[in-house]
Each structure stands twice: as C-alpha cells, then as structure tokens.
Amino acid sequence: MELIKRIQRVISANFNSVVASKEDPEKILEQAVMEMQENLLRLRQGVAQAIATQKRTERQAASAQSTAEEWYRRAQLALQQGNELLAREALTKRQSYVDAAKTFSSQIGEQIEIVDRLKKDMRSLELKIAEAKTKKDMYIARARSAEASYKLQEMLSGGSATSSLNAFERMEEKVLQIEAKSELITQMGSDDLQKQFDSLEAANDVDSQLAAMKTQALSEGENTPQQQLPQGENY
The missing domain is CATH 1.10.287 (Helix Hairpins)
Known part of the structure; x- marks a missing residue:
C-alpha cells in the first residue's frame, strides 16, 4: 500500500x-x-x-x-x-x-x-x-x-585546556626553581661549614708540623757537640 x-x-x-x-x-x-x-x-x-x-x-x-x-x-x-x-x-x-x-x-x-x-x-x-x-x-x-x-x-x-595545562607547567617550573634555589642555599651553607672545618684542620696540621719541627730541632741540638773556639783568636 x-x-x-x-x-x-x-x-x-x-x-x-x-x-x-x-x-x-x-x-x-x-x-x-x-x-x-x-x-x-x-x-x-x-x-x-x-x-x-x-x-x-x-x-x-x-x-x-x-x-x-x-x-x-x-x-x-x-x-x-x-x-x-x-x-x-x-x-x-x-x-x-x-x-x-x-x-x-x-x-x-x-x-x-x-x-x-x-x-x-x-x-x-x-x-x-x-x-x-x-x-x-x-x-x-x-x-x-x-x-x-x-x-x-x-x-x-581548545584554548582553555591549553591555558590550564600551561598553568600547570608554569607552576611545575616555578616549584622546580624554588627547589633548585633551596638546594643551592643548602649546598652553599654546607660548603661554608666544610670550609671552616677544613681551615681548622689545616691550622691544626700547621701547628702539628711546627711543633714537630721544634721537637726535631731541639733533639738535634742536644745530640750535636758544641765546637770550642780556638784560644787567642779574637773576632
């Protein structure tokens, strides 16, 4: 039909x-x-x-x-x-x-x-x-x-999604920068402290070496016989 x-x-x-x-x-x-x-x-x-x-x-x-x-x-x-x-x-x-x-x-x-x-x-x-x-x-x-x-x-x-994703990327970059700065400051503080200890250790080494030299010189002085000046010689 x-x-x-x-x-x-x-x-x-x-x-x-x-x-x-x-x-x-x-x-x-x-x-x-x-x-x-x-x-x-x-x-x-x-x-x-x-x-x-x-x-x-x-x-x-x-x-x-x-x-x-x-x-x-x-x-x-x-x-x-x-x-x-x-x-x-x-x-x-x-x-x-x-x-x-x-x-x-x-x-x-x-x-x-x-x-x-x-x-x-x-x-x-x-x-x-x-x-x-x-x-x-x-x-x-x-x-x-x-x-x-x-x-x-x-x-x-779309633009809104890209903008949102870019915002996250910028935030991540900023966090990484802050973390890097924090790590740098920590590293610098650690380096200063290390330098102080290194200076102390170096000073101790110098003092030790000086004391050793004094001891050695004193010991050598005691063991060396004194030379007599010839009589009648005037200087």
Whole structure:
C-alpha cells in the first residue's frame, strides 16, 4: 500500500539524517518515532473505518437479501390468489433487491481484502516502530558517547585546556626553581661549614708540623757537640 511505503521512506530518511544533521540527535529520533506512532494511529483508524464499512455493507447485503425473500413470498401469495399482475410486480421488486444484495456482496469481498491488507500493513508498522525504538535507544547512546568524546577532545585541544595545562607547567617550573634555589642555599651553607672545618684542620696540621719541627730541632741540638773556639783568636 502507498501509505506504508511512504511511512517507510519517512523512517529511512529520518534515521539517515541523524548522522549528517547538526541538530540534536535525540530530538530527531524522538520526532521520527512520534511521527511513526502518529502514522500508526491513523492506520489503525483507517482499519477501524474499513471494518466498520465492511460490517455496514454486510448488514445492507443481509437486509437486501431478506427484503428480496419477502417480496418473493408476496409474489407467491399473489399468484396463489390468482393475481398474476401483482405477482409480476412483486417479482420485479424482488429482483431489484436481489441485484442490490449481489452488489453489496461484491463490495464485501473487496472490503475484506482492503481490511486484510490494512491489518497486514498495521502489523508491519508496529514491528517497524518496535525496531525503531530499539534503534533509537542505541543511536541515542552512541550519540551521547560521541558528543562526550567530542567535548573532551575539544576541551583538550581548545584554548582553555591549553591555558590550564600551561598553568600547570608554569607552576611545575616555578616549584622546580624554588627547589633548585633551596638546594643551592643548602649546598652553599654546607660548603661554608666544610670550609671552616677544613681551615681548622689545616691550622691544626700547621701547628702539628711546627711543633714537630721544634721537637726535631731541639733533639738535634742536644745530640750535636758544641765546637770550642780556638784560644787567642779574637773576632
């Protein structure tokens, strides 16, 4: 049926437009499902109307058949009473209702086919709506994930993220500078202290060496015999 084909084209177009569209995917999918449900509602109303038309035609056919039978009995009654002219008129009237009953019966067959086709289309659309709802949930989840990923990448590559990262880098550099200065001051203090101890140790070494030299000189003086100056020599 043309209606169900048009609905299918609308469904396909709506779902395919989600990927390329810059609009909110959730709104697009919700709108697509809503349109499908509206189409289903109209289709159900069409089925109900077709069934009602079929039932009305069936009642009309039954009524025409019943009326035709009634006129046939009247024709029999007129003929039994010897009134052939009246019997002929009754049969003529009966024939018009027989023809009407045949027309209604033919319409009933066509209407049954229409109702069956509409019911089939309705069941097909119901299945497609169920499938669309499942796809909608899946596409919405994927769209949310893609949007979150996009925002994250945008944040990481954007100016604000770069500025924030640069701020951390500057802070790290500043901390490293402070640590280097602290280490340098500590090292300088340690060097000054070391120099003082080195000076003390050097002084002690000099004193020790001087004392040793004095001791050695004294010892050598005691062990060396004194030389007598020759008498009569004056200087």
